[in-house]
Every structure is written in C-alpha cells, then in structure tokens.
Amino acid sequence: MTVADASVKYGLPDLFFDLSRFLAQHHGCSTLVPSDMLQIWQKTLHAIAPSTVNPHSQYDSVILSAKPQSDWPKCGLVGHSVVQLHITFRPPHSDFFAVYIQHFNVVLQSNPANVSLVTGMHMLKWAVRANGQRNGEVVPLTFVRSPAHLIPNFGPKAHPCLTKLSSYELSSEFWLNKYWSKEFYYALSPM
Template sequence: AVFNVNRKPDIPRISIDALAEKYKLPDLRPALLDFFSQWSNDPLFHSIGGRRGTHTNARLPFTNVIVWYSVRIQTYSLDDKSVTSPRRLNATPPCDSWPFGRYDTALFAHSNVDPALSPDVGLAGYDISQIRLILHLIWDREVPDAPSYLVYAQRFNIIPQLTSIPPTHAAIPNPVTGLYLVKRALRADKSRIGDIIPLSHCRVPIQLVPRFGAKADARITSRNSMEWSREFFLNTYFDKDIFQYLRGSRL
C-alpha cells in the first residue's frame, strides 16, 4: 500500500496530553509507551491488544506531534493487479458536524512483512480496526529507524458463529448474511482496546455496517452509528476487491 497525507497538516504541533484530550483518548500516552517498548523488541510486529505495560518513570523521546485528519491510501487490485484509485481514511476529532468524531475502518496487518491480502491468507494475522488518530512524531532526540507515521486504532473482534459439522462456534461469516459479525474489543474495565501501530501496517479500507436487530434505534444516524451500535457486519460487498478476498477467507 502507498499512503499520502496533505502537505499542510491539520494540527502543525500539539502536545501528547493536549492531543489526548482533544481526541478523547485517555490512554494515548500509555499506548505510545507500550508501542515503543514493543518496537524495541520486535520492530516488524505490532498488533492491537494485550495488557498495558508498567512504565514507571518512563519517558517518550518526543513531546509534540503533528496530526492529520485524513490519509489517502492506494493498493493493488486483487483482480488484475492494477493500482486502485486513492481512498480517504478519516480520523477527525469531535466537532459540531461530527459530535463523536469521524473515524474510518481498515484492516491492519500484525507484521509488516505479511503477504498481500488474498483468500488463501484469511483474516488471521490482521486486525479489523477503526482509525482514531493519525500522527507524525517530532523527536526530542534521534531514535534510529523508528517509524514516524503512526495511528491510534481500536480493534473489533469477530463474533463466533455456530457451525453444523461439527457443532461448535467458529470465527466464520454469519450463516444467514454471509458476512462476518464483529463487535468492539473491550478490556476488563469495559474500556475499548486501542493501541498505536505504524501507518505502514494498514492494508485496505473496509466498511462496517451496524447490525440493527429486530428493531433499529431511532436515535441512530450516519454520524453516531459507530458509537451507539453494539454489533456490526463486515461488508463483503464494499467493493470488488474486498468481495473477492472475503468470500473465500476464513480464520
């Protein structure tokens, strides 16, 4: 995948604590500390989840960051290997028109050396995630080879479905809709599971559609559905490449 951000950032300079308050991300600093702890051990592997580490007196090698409200991504088509048209992934903080913020979803690879998406690979090794923040670090001191473009993303878990042979639950598409059913991943205290991950691990945009059930909540709109809905379908029909990939994928 290839990424492009605007030459002029939406926030040219902001402190970590001010950014956490603006984006309503109280665990942003711990997430950054966890990321650099993981990166020092294995710079190629990053997944979203796991327990927060203990970082007594730990300091980040930067104080301020640059922020963009969106990034454009281009990938290779699974169909004919051509380059796809640019797609925008939004990570806009709460504002008057988007009171809960505007955050798009994508697949993120755990490893930066994972093979390209294909039905043979499946969803194993990937996180279904919502991008909540796009940032570039302003280093206080040089950190050799450290990634500068990062995102804070929150993970969704696949809800296991009942299989007939043998009768058990497995991470497969819903038998009625043919779509994966997902829900937000939560920690023990019911807070959302989110982590810092390099932007380069983003593989492809995806679309999550709220599962309304027998009766839809009349308060749900296009601007709050991602916050108020509890379960979502991973839309296989979002585009032809996603369709070709997900129609044959299994965990």
C-alpha cells in the same frame, strides 16, 4: 498538537500510555512527555475528532496486519484484524508514522467459514477491557493494509439516537461488508 491535547480531543485517555509503550517496545525510546508535539493527519483516512458540529467523530475502519510483511488480500482475515483508525500521526523526535487504533473482535459463527449464513459476512463487536473501555493501541502505519467498510448491525431494535453521524459510535455490532468492492469480496470469500 501535544500528546495531552490529542488525548482529550480524540477521547483517548490511554494515548500517552499506549504511545509510551509503543515507543519503548519498538524504538527503544521512552522519553515521551505529555507536552511533546504530534503531527496529525486527519484526512488521509478519516480520523476526525468530535466537534460541536459532529459530537460523535468520524473514524474509518481498516484491515490491519499483525506483522510488517502481509499476504493481504490473498489469505483473507487470517493473520489480520479489523480496527477503527483514530489518529494518524508522526510521534515526537521520530521519522516514521503511527496510528492509534481500536480493535474489533470477530464474533464466532456456527460454520467453518465463520460468517453469517444469512449475509455471508463476518460479524464484529468492539473489543473492550474489563472496565468497558474500548481496547486500543499504537501501531506503525505500515501495518494498515486496506480500508474496510462496516455496516452497523441494529438488531431487533435500533438505538433511538442513531443518525448517519452517530451510527458507528452508538452501535456495538457490525457486519464486515465483503460486497463493498470486488477485491474485498474475493479476499473475504472462501475459495
């Protein structure tokens, strides 16, 4: 699939710009053109574009390290972030894999552990630019550390169009579910 086609199919208008910037910064290559081909893997972690059957797509969330070496899960979220994975691909003319991700911000809580006193979980919100567009970028696949399970926070009134297929795209706040697995629980629980 071409970079231009992937940008349209996955609803990522900044894909070309973000991929060009990534290649220039990390690999000294800036000769990307919209017709360059990407090899895309949709099902390693779910990164399935919108379709007529599912207009809201299906993307998995993951824990991402900001650097190649990581001490996940030993230090919890310190030095890590939660992101939604949109495409896993091999850039043109390269021998490495990359991912296009969109960021979440951790909502500050009124306690030192920065978790909800009721749920014991971190609250997340989409990271957005000034124009309201979600903040995304291209990073090496090696920065992905773990799958993450998010639970939409519906608030006092849920969006009327929510379904099991649309809840992630129509919600703006999420709980990072530390109860999802034993390893995840220990990684996100203060010692």
